[in-house]
Amino acid sequence: MARPRTFDTESAVAASIDVFRRRGYRGTSIRDLSTHLGLSLSSMYRAYGDKHGLFLRALDHYRHTESTQGCELFLESEATVDGLCRSLAAMVLAEEDPDDPAGCFAINTAAELGRTDASVVERTEAAFGLTRAGLRDVAQRLHENGTLRPDCEVDAFVDTLFTLILGWRLRVRSGHDPAAIRASIVAAVIPWSAQAT
Amino acid sequence: MARPRTFDTESAVAASIDVFRRRGYRGTSIRDLSTHLGLSLSSMYRAYGDKHGLFLRALDHYRHTESTQGCELFLESEATVDGLCRSLAAMVLAEEDPDDPAGCFAINTAAELGRTDASVVERTEAAFGLTRAGLRDVAQRLHENGTLRPDCEVDAFVDTLFTLILGWRLRVRSGHDPAAIRASIVAAVIPWSAQAT
DNA sequence: TTGATTCGGGATCGATCGTTCCCTAATCGG
DNA sequence: CCGATTAGGGAACGATCGATCCCGAATCAA
Numbered sequence: 001m002a003r004p005r006t007f008d009t010e011s012a013v014a015a016s017i018d019v020f021r022r023r024g025y026r027g028t029s030i031r032d033l034s035t036h037l038g039l040s041l042s043s044m045y046r047a048y049g050d051k052h053g054l055f056l057r058a059l060d061h062y063r064h065t066e067s068t069q070g071c072e073l074f075l076e077s078e079a080t081v082d083g084l085c086r087s088l089a090a091m092v093l094a095e096e097d098p099d100d101p102a103g104c105f106a107i108n109t110a111a112e113l114g115r116t117d118a119s120v121v122e123r124t125e126a127a128f129g130l131t132r133a134g135l136r137d138v139a140q141r142l143h144e145n146g147t148l149r150p151d152c153e154v155d156a157f158v159d160t161l162f163t164l165i166l167g168w169r170l171r172v173r174s175g176h177d178p179a180a181i182r183a184s185i186v187a188a189v190i191p192w193s194a195q196a197t
Numbered sequence: 198m199a200r201p202r203t204f205d206t207e208s209a210v211a212a213s214i215d216v217f218r219r220r221g222y223r224g225t226s227i228r229d230l231s232t233h234l235g236l237s238l239s240s241m242y243r244a245y246g247d248k249h250g251l252f253l254r255a256l257d258h259y260r261h262t263e264s265t266q267g268c269e270l271f272l273e274s275e276a277t278v279d280g281l282c283r284s285l286a287a288m289v290l291a292e293e294d295p296d297d298p299a300g301c302f303a304i305n306t307a308a309e310l311g312r313t314d315a316s317v318v319e320r321t322e323a324a325f326g327l328t329r330a331g332l333r334d335v336a337q338r339l340h341e342n343g344t345l346r347p348d349c350e351v352d353a354f355v356d357t358l359f360t361l362i363l364g365w366r367l368r369v370r371s372g373h374d375p376a377a378i379r380a381s382i383v384a385a386v387i388p389w390s391a392q393a394t
Numbered sequence: 395t396t397g398a399t400t401c402g403g404g405a406t407c408g409a410t411c412g413t414t415c416c417c418t419a420a421t422c423g424g
Numbered sequence: 425c426c427g428a429t430t431a432g433g434g435a436a437c438g439a440t441c442g443a444t445c446c447c448g449a450a451t452c453a454a
Contacts, residue, residue: 002429003421024309026223030412040433041413051412101311107367111308112221114298115372124371149388156384163364163381170304170363174321175312184360187353191346191388199399200451227442237403238443248442401450410441420431 009047012037013057014065020058021105024112059123062105067127074134079141081193087138088161088185091131092168093178103173107166128162135161149194157192164188206244209234210254211262217255218302221309256320259302264324271331276338278390284335285358285382288328289365290375300370304363325359332358346391354389361385 019028019036030051034041048054070091077087096102106127113120135158142148148157168181216225216233227248231238245251267288274284293299303324310317332355339345345354365378 002423003419003431005431006420022311024221024223026221027309029410031410040431042415042434043432045413046431099312103308103311108308110371111300111305111367112224114219114300114370115296121372152388153384156387159381160361160385163368163385164357164360165364166367167360167363170308170367171360173311174307175318184356187350188357188360190353191349199453200401200449202401203450226440228440237401239404239445240402242443243401396454397452398454399450399452401448403447403449405444405446407444408442411439412437413439414435414437416433416435418431418433420429422427422429424426424428 005043005047007037007039007043010061012039012044012047013054013061016054017058017062017105018102020055021102021108022100024108025055026112056119056123059105059109059120059127063123063127063130067106067130071130071134074131074138077138079138079145080147081142081189081195084138084142085185085189088165088168088189089182092165092172092181092185096172096178098175098178101172101175104169107169108173111170131165132158132162146194148192152192160188160192202240202244204234204236204240207258209236209241209244210251210258213251214255214259214302215299217252218259218299218305219297221305222252223309253316253320256302256306256317256324260320260324260327264303264327268327268331271328271335274335276335276342277344278339278386278392281335281339282382282386285362285365285386286379289362289369289378289382293369293375295372295375298369298372301366304366305370308367328362329355329359343391345389349389357385357389 015037016033019033023032030041030044033039033051033054034044037044039047044054048057073087073091077083102108106124109120110124115121136154139148139154139157139161143152143154143157148154164185168184171181171184172178212234213230216230220229227238227241230236230248230251231241234241241251245254270284270288274280299305303321306317307321312318333351336345336351336355336358340349340351340354345351361382365381368378368381369375
């Protein structure tokens, strides 16, 4: 009833991610968001409650979109060393501005807020879980088709790749050369391959 | 001449690191620092200029102490798989409060500020360089004494370990189980070992 | 001791923070 | 068309931000 909203709440949440992930939670002011989203303060408070509420919505949206796409990237990855490396590079280097790399929203948030906010930790860990789930799928397929060295454990490979992804995305965020990251990916995977020369 | 300072500027810088690394640059207020360091605002401004100046001093101090000790940890590391894993665990899990893990000051800062501040990037990269230098030393020794698989390149191993360290320290910061991190370290190194079963 | 100088504590500055409130415009059901 | 209700713009709130200033206390050289 009464006057309807003139903006889409979910797409505004999506837009807020671009601000939060670059400037961080504390580094982003409500007025920053107002400017970038083109919304007034009252509209935002009416729609999301407060800054913390919008931030949680942003983390949820990120998990439902980018984190989920990252998971699917591995689910659909070709079960070869090259295929895995391509998926890893696609996730880590995805559409970053070289002058102002945003990195991963979940990772940046985990680094900024640590364990201080339980509702935030819950969401970043859920995003991490999606990445691990995708990795487990492709790792299992690589193990079964003999691409991986037969003696190595799949869980160990998954855990190593997950940890490496955190590192690579942090390196991207720090401005490290994408070509170097790409080379780093290949170099890190090769020792797990059965055909390592 | 005149009245001398009643506090040691360098040890106050050291104390500021504990605050900055947990709360971040933007999450730490001058009054937070005043409380934790036991100094008045005027004392801090007189000694360090401004908040940014103190932050750079803190980054410099961190590099000269913890980053350098991290480097030496690898320089003095026994040239075995176990020795390397012990050094990695010592660096990554060093004296963290399980309830409020601080993580690595340089890594947290890189994640928070990205490439927005050149004087900060310069310092975090210098800290990273120390870690890589230590890793290169122990990796070279492991390569020469045949602990590593003869076909793998030392540079690739160093790059992988460096990236893994970023990931492990971020996982510690996120509150991941230290036992799991310890297991992750061993699992990640084994495939590079010549005696991998 | 004296005069110059710097220290430390605290009040205070303007700016900005997250948030609330008020008021008008717009859209609903009837 | 009309009364109810909500959206949106913007002023304003108290709190806190980084930073400055003032002043009495302390320590120097002479």
